[in-house]
Amino acid sequence: MKKIVLQSHFDHFENLAELPTADQLLMVEAQKAADDAYAPYSKFHVGAAVMLENGVVVRGSNQENAAYPSGLCAERVALFAAGAQHPGIKIIAIAISAYPEGKKQLSVPISPCGNCRQVMSEYELRYDHKIRVIMEGGNGTFIASENVVQFLPYVFSGSVLKKN
Numbered sequence: 001m002k003k004i005v006l007q008s009h010f011d012h013f014e015n016l017a018e019l020p021t022a023d024q025l026l027m028v029e030a031q032k033a034a035d036d037a038y039a040p041y042s043k044f045h046v047g048a049a050v051m052l053e054n055g056v057v058v059r060g061s062n063q064e065n066a067a068y069p070s071g072l073c074a075e076r077v078a079l080f081a082a083g084a085q086h087p088g089i090k091i092i093a094i095a096i097s098a099y100p101e102g103k104k105q106l107s108v109p110i111s112p113c114g115n116c117r118q119v120m121s122e123y124e125l126r127y128d129h130k131i132r133v134i135m136e137g138g139n140g141t142f143i144a145s146e147n148v149v150q151f152l153p154y155v156f157s158g159s160v161l162k163k164n
């Protein structure tokens, strides 16, 4: 028996101004998207902004439903909209922002849920291009990773379906 250790790498930024300019602009888009959330049940607004290789930004926000599981997270709303409206155009980054209604900032990081990580990963594989992930780190700070694998080691990949 031997141990397998997988490491993930994230960059932490003290404030918005410390982020690279492209990340700052995308994060502001995600923050605006969060204002458009339809979240009457959780009252938790999430916004996502996807940057395409051609410079187009696609926004998404969480869309809830009275039948709770029928709702969808902001990240997947944005990613599926990008995939549907701009097929074949690589996704190069996604920014994610969130706030509970009545509060403009979180004290803890807003990290994408497992389903959204799996979907982000699919787009990396589909376009064979890493997707930079920028998220809020709590108390006005930010966290970025150079690709989705940092969030999802041992990801389930469609390549296995072709091999079996």
Ligand code: THU
Binding pocket: 039, 042, 044, 046, 061, 062, 063, 064, 071, 072, 073, 074, 075, 111, 112, 113, 116
């Ligand atoms: N939510 C997202 O939009 N993204 C995530 O990564 C986690 C959770 C939404 C789903 C639901 O509308 C609300 O946040 C509370 O879970």
